[in-house]
Amino acid sequence: MKESGILPEDESVHCSRVLRLKSGAEIDTVDGDGNAYHCCILDSNPKGVSLEILSVTSEPKCWKGSLTLAVAPTKNADRMEWLVEKAVEMGVDEIVLLKCDHSERKVMKLDRLHRIIVSAMKQSLKATLPLLRGPVPFGEFMQESPASTACKVMGYCSPTVERRDFGQVFHGGDLTVLVGPEGDFSPSEVQSAMEAGFVPVTFGMSRLRTETAALYAVAAFHVIENLNND
Amino acid sequence: MKESGILPEDESVHCSRVLRLKSGAEIDTVDGDGNAYHCCILDSNPKGVSLEILSVTSEPKCWKGSLTLAVAPTKNADRMEWLVEKAVEMGVDEIVLLKCDHSERKVMKLDRLHRIIVSAMKQSLKATLPLLRGPVPFGEFMQESPASTACKVMGYCSPTVERRDFGQVFHGGDLTVLVGPEGDFSPSEVQSAMEAGFVPVTFGMSRLRTETAALYAVAAFHVIENLNND
Numbered sequence: 001m002k003e004s005g006i007l008p009e010d011e012s013v014h015c016s017r018v019l020r021l022k023s024g025a026e027i028d029t030v031d032g033d034g035n036a037y038h039c040c041i042l043d044s045n046p047k048g049v050s051l052e053i054l055s056v057t058s059e060p061k062c063w064k065g066s067l068t069l070a071v072a073p074t075k076n077a078d079r080m081e082w083l084v085e086k087a088v089e090m091g092v093d094e095i096v097l098l099k100c101d102h103s104e105r106k107v108m109k110l111d112r113l114h115r116i117i118v119s120a121m122k123q124s125l126k127a128t129l130p131l132l133r134g135p136v137p138f139g140e141f142m143q144e145s146p147a148s149t150a151c152k153v154m155g156y157c158s159p160t161v162e163r164r165d166f167g168q169v170f171h172g173g174d175l176t177v178l179v180g181p182e183g184d185f186s187p188s189e190v191q192s193a194m195e196a197g198f199v200p201v202t203f204g205m206s207r208l209r210t211e212t213a214a215l216y217a218v219a220a221f222h223v224i225e226n227l228n229n230d
Numbered sequence: 231m232k233e234s235g236i237l238p239e240d241e242s243v244h245c246s247r248v249l250r251l252k253s254g255a256e257i258d259t260v261d262g263d264g265n266a267y268h269c270c271i272l273d274s275n276p277k278g279v280s281l282e283i284l285s286v287t288s289e290p291k292c293w294k295g296s297l298t299l300a301v302a303p304t305k306n307a308d309r310m311e312w313l314v315e316k317a318v319e320m321g322v323d324e325i326v327l328l329k330c331d332h333s334e335r336k337v338m339k340l341d342r343l344h345r346i347i348v349s350a351m352k353q354s355l356k357a358t359l360p361l362l363r364g365p366v367p368f369g370e371f372m373q374e375s376p377a378s379t380a381c382k383v384m385g386y387c388s389p390t391v392e393r394r395d396f397g398q399v400f401h402g403g404d405l406t407v408l409v410g411p412e413g414d415f416s417p418s419e420v421q422s423a424m425e426a427g428f429v430p431v432t433f434g435m436s437r438l439r440t441e442t443a444a445l446y447a448v449a450a451f452h453v454i455e456n457l458n459n460d
Contacts, residue, residue: 062435082312089442090434125437167457204320204452205292206354212319219449222434224457227397 003053004042005029010115016046026054030122032129034060059127063091066150066174067221070096070141071214072181073134075104083211084113087218088120088130097134098141102183106135138189142196150174154198155213157184163200166220172228175221179214233283234272235259240345246276256284260352262359264290289357293321296380296404297451300326300371301444302411303364305334313441314343317448318350318360327364328371332413336365368419372426380404384428385443387414393430396450402458405451409444 007015007029015021022044029037029051036059039051069092073080084095095117099106113132121129151170155178156163178185178198185193190200203216237245237259245251252274259267259281266289269281299322303310314325325347329336343362351359381400385408386393408415408428415423420430433446 086442086445089436089438090446091436123437123439165456165459167453204449204456206319206321206356208319208354212316215316215445216320216449216452219434219446220453222446223397223450223453226395226434227454227457229395 003056005037005039005051005053007049007051009047012049013046015041015049016044021049027051030059030127032118032121032127034058034128036127061091061093061126061128063222063225065172065221065225066093067091067218068094068096068150068176069179069214069218070098070136070176071179072098072100072103072210073105073108074210075182077105077108079209079211080105080108081113081116083214084132085116085120086215088117088126089124090215090218090222091124091126092130092218094131094133096136096141097132098178098180099135099137100181101138101186101189103181104183105181108134110134138185139192142192150176152176152178152196152198153201153217154178154185154190154193155180155203155217156190156200157207161190161194161200163202166201166203166217167224169199169201170221170224172225177214177217177221179210179217182210233286235267235269235281235283237279237281239277242279243276245271245279246274251279257281260289260357262348262351262357264288264358266357291321291323291356291358293452293455295402295451295455296323297321297448298324298326298380298406299409299444299448300328300366300406301409302328302330302333302440303335303338304440305412307335307338309439309441310335310338311343311346313444314362315346315350316445318347318356319354320445320448320452321354321356322360322448324361324363326366326371327362328408328410329365329367330411331368331416331419333411334413335411338364340364368415369422372422378404378406378427380406382406382408382426382428383431383447384408384415384420384423385410385433385447386420386430387437391420391424391430393432396431396433396447397454399429399431400451400454402455407444407447407451409440409447412440 025041036057037053038055042050203213255271266287267283268285272280433443
């Protein structure tokens with residue numbers, strides 16, 4: 001028996017109306033769970049393109065460790081959307097939107113971020129969809145996985161707390177990174193993060209905006225993992 | 231004798247009209263050549279704020295190697311502007327806009343990019359202004375500094391050429407990075423770059439857009455330099 005499937009509505013509209021693909025055309029799709037499907041269009045209905053699956057291949061993610069980026073949304077939503085796109089392109093497993101004491105923005109349109117994530121996943125030829133959730137209050141996130149074996153770091157701007165460079169702390173494996181809002185983490189957040197095992201770090205020597213620090217962390221995760229693969 | 235100075239017109243308008251600073255207010259300024267000045271406003275004229283310089287401090291750049299990022303402008307100018315902002319925040323010495331065989335965009339508004347660079351320099355508390363030039367035809371850039379001792383890498387997407395991960399090639403010091411346009415470098419560009427000593431590299435395992443690859447390279451430069459400082 002032949003396997004078949006139907007594209008979601010937004011992808012169907014894109015396939016049928018934008019790409020103008022007809023029955024018989026072959027396309028490649030992913031399911032977001034690490035599988036890629038080579039398919040033949042049976043019916044190019046913009047409300048739901050039906051497909052015959054010609055072959056399935058497993059496309060595991062191309063990095064080993066698990067990267068969780070927990071970041072306070074920036075005041076300017078564009079900067080956050082840009083960060084999410086770039087983080088997914090470079091490779092991230094989970095993005096958590098943190099609600100912090102100094103957050104100027106407490107909410108983000110998750111459906112919009114979700115679409116950006118799907119688009120960046122496809123653009124960068126990945127088959128696994130990163131998780132997105134939030135807003136999660138900072139204190140609540142600190143209660144999660146207290147016994148996690150992941151390396152846990154917190155980007156912090158103030159030199160009032162002893163900080164190490166990120167590369168001194170992360171040597172590969174799983175990583176959870178906290179990046180605070182424009183006003184930085186509050187002293188009580190820093191205290192509770194350190195109690196939860198997060199190490200205060202700097203991301204290089206420059207003062208970076210929230211979204212730049214977060215993207216530096218994502219890039220640094222991959223740079224260090226790839227160095228270990230040498 | 232007291233040292234004095236006058237702010238450029240755009241900064242004067244910002245100081246006088248936006249920040250509404252009056253005579254007697256103290257401000258910090260930088261000259262883009264690595265010097266920071268603590269000043270007192272003598273006359274808050276929006277056409278040229280005059281200042282008395284109270285003290286000068288040398289603020290050398292906070293990284294050791296010299297980083298030249300030579301990148302083909304993206305079709306979408308926003309993506310390029312974003313890259314320039316982020317590269318300056320993280321730290322870059324020179325940005326060269328390359329004109330490549332497959333470039334869809336051959337020109338960029340340099341004055342607009344210049345303003346973004348100044349703003350990002352100030353935002354990230356730097357006192358040295360990165361150089362910006364272009365568009366430079368690819369072949370012309372290959373003729374420059376043929377005997378450079380810098381590590382020279384070229385991001386290249388096609389597996390038709392043997393590539394190494396960036397971290398296997400760059401171990402600190404000076405770096406020149408080439409990043410091609412959306413359509414990648416042409417085979418003849420790859421050939422001439424290799425003849426000029428550029429090593430084809432990958433930036434991690436993902437397929438990245440032009441601006442994402444370029445920013446990964448900038449972050450990786452700093453990650454690796456900071457690892458060497460440990």
